[in-house]
Amino acid sequence: MRIRSTLFLATALVFAPLAAFAATPSFTATGGIAALYGNGTAPDLGAVMPSATSQLKIDDNDVAFTASFAWNINDAWALEAWMTWPSQRNINIDLGNDQHVLAASYDVRPVMLSMQYQFPKMAQRYRPFAGVGWQWTRTSNEAVAPGQEQLQPFQVHGDDGLAAVAGVDIDVGNNWIVRGDVRFLDSSVATTTGNRPDVTMKNSANTMVYGASVGYRF
Numbered sequence: 001m002r003i004r005s006t007l008f009l010a011t012a013l014v015f016a017p018l019a020a021f022a023a024t025p026s027f028t029a030t031g032g033i034a035a036l037y038g039n040g041t042a043p044d045l046g047a048v049m050p051s052a053t054s055q056l057k058i059d060d061n062d063v064a065f066t067a068s069f070a071w072n073i074n075d076a077w078a079l080e081a082w083m084t085w086p087s088q089r090n091i092n093i094d095l096g097n098d099q100h101v102l103a104a105s106y107d108v109r110p111v112m113l114s115m116q117y118q119f120p121k122m123a124q125r126y127r128p129f130a131g132v133g134w135q136w137t138r139t140s141n142e143a144v145a146p147g148q149e150q151l152q153p154f155q156v157h158g159d160d161g162l163a164a165v166a167g168v169d170i171d172v173g174n175n176w177i178v179r180g181d182v183r184f185l186d187s188s189v190a191t192t193t194g195n196r197p198d199v200t201m202k203n204s205a206n207t208m209v210y211g212a213s214v215g216y217r218f
Helices: 002-021
Strands: 026-038 055-059 061-072 077-084 087-096 099-118 126-144 155-158 160-173 176-185 188-193 196-204 207-217
Touching: 026 077, 026 176, 061 087, 061 207, 077 126, 099 155, 099 160, 099 176, 126 155
Parallel strands: none
Antiparallel strands: 026 061, 026 207, 055 087, 061 077, 077 099, 087 099, 099 126, 126 160, 155 188, 160 176, 176 207, 188 196
């Protein structure tokens, strides 16, 4: 009898916290738009340059649609999957005086998985949250500009890295929310070109994402 009681108590001590952690689960789905601001560097493509002083620079700022789906494990914790639609990155030849011509371009599509802590509601409507996780950046639609055909095949490969998010949900009633958030994606890209096939150029592609979305909790 004593052994049974001990086993029951040990089982309760193990499973009770797990049951409490997973109490009253729900889900939240959002859709919105985000501005992506990159802090990356341009790879040394070996592009045809119009002058000896011309430089390659990357334009990694764009706007993209976003979507997310979160499992609200309990009232405080959530596991969220988030993604953007593809957004374009341009590698430009800087001519000076705010002028440039395109050398090559590609699309990126980051996906982020994060564990988030949801703070208690403020003023019965505002609920801040913060989280950390991991991101995967995939690339597609690599292309070179006319006159840069020697770069073919132009290939870009994204990688994965740490990610973080902070934001606030505003309760607008009937389970609907409006969300604003900021995300940091630690990323890089590896580039190869036809004129330098044995050289893989790895460059930073860190990105800040400022998003606004509408969501529904169910």
